[in-house]
Amino acid sequence: MELPELFLQKMQGLLGEEYQDYLDSFGQERVYGLRVNTSKISCEEFEKICPFPIRPVPWIQNGYYYEGSAKPAKHPYYFAGLYYLQEPSAMTPADRLPVNPGDRVLDLCAAPGGKSTELGVKLGGKGVLVSNDISNSRAKALLKNLELFGISNMYILSEAPHRLAPHFRDYFDKILIDAPCSGEGMFRKEPAVIKSWLEKGNDFYAKLQREILDSAVQMLRPGGLLLYSTCTFSPMEDEGSVDYVLKKYPELKVREVEPYEGFCPGMPEQVEGGDDLLSRCVRIFPHRMRGEGHFLALLEKEGEKERPLTSSAAGVGGLKELPEEFRDFAKLLAWKPAPERLMLRGEKLYLLPAEGADLSGLRVMRSGLLLGECKKKRFEPSQALAMHLDSDSYENCISFSAEDSRVIKYLKGETIEADKAASGWVLVCVDSFPLGFAKASGTVLKNKYLAGWRWQ
Structure with a gap:
């Protein structure tokens, strides 16, 4: 693989004595990973039934390595939503964002859903997950993966971040931004990314990242946590974007990320006038860990810790009783949906999250769980409902x-x-x-x- 000379010069300046070790990592075999859907099966049970060899990813509790020849996407367990195929380093952001059942969570750049699926599992069906991607086509893949995992308490949106901010001001307890980036950490795994790096460079992505961060800060409630991540090594896009937001919003502070021995600290010295607390950020290098390149920063918005009531937590409003077409089918369910949480749009029947949201004027791809269709004197259950059961x-x-x-x-x-x-x-x-x-x-x-x- 031929790497751009300018990129190599930058990496040599970044890594110093470790530069050769980084270059040597390009000769190592690529690693493959999957993350177990613990809402459907425990890791212990999955290890017993997994039909191909796996080894734990040491810094991800429900992450595993598998061999490239295993073809796990062709096994029925994949179609049952028991796991998601994900590069091990890419599992880290959702794993290190502390999400609790009942939280209001936003995944701002969510497609194709690897991180959203884990955030949804952490919520345990309580609270709400808003998963957004500006690309409508990519958001369709996001929706499928969340449905495959059986997530019900979700809203899937396809909007520019600045369009969301007025609807969700100070609303979210936790926000994850896996930001668009130059992808330098993926050069080893996906050499085709190099072409985009040459065409756009770091400046293009740094500007975009800072616009996204500006919108996200408005939506994070005081006392809330925001995890910013990229898959690039560029200080401009990593520590530089974090330093930008720290200087613009003094209410933000960098928090420690749960450690792992292979993590490298952030590099404030790579940013002119960079805050020393940028060392609390995390860098993942492929010559130090069995994964690709990644960057993480966990930010806290200081202020009142108790979640405020906001106008966007509107009542969901719903039906007064179960639709006639649905009643016989509902008798087969061990749980009975509350009519006030049901929404009938045309023939389609949805179970909305208990936590409402102001979505007026936004491009909404899915509100809650699609239960099925109420057709003339009959009900047809949906694929999404099957995966939720x-x-x-x-x-x-x-x-x-x-x-x-x-x-x-x-x-x-x-x-x-x-x-x-x-x-x-x-x-x-x-x-x-x-x-x-x-x-x-x-x-x-x-x-x-x-x-x-x-x-x-």
């Missing part, structure tokens, strides 16, 4: 083992035969983990797996 929360389940050929046939959209007769809507599972719905007539299961998700 577990085998104990729905009465009519049929489970196949991962080795059963019918699982792949189902994922391909084919009609399959069950071992015993059933009727109505059945939840098709693999080893008791839901995959989707089918309509049963005797032993015949008419496939209702979402066409856009099918096995290719």
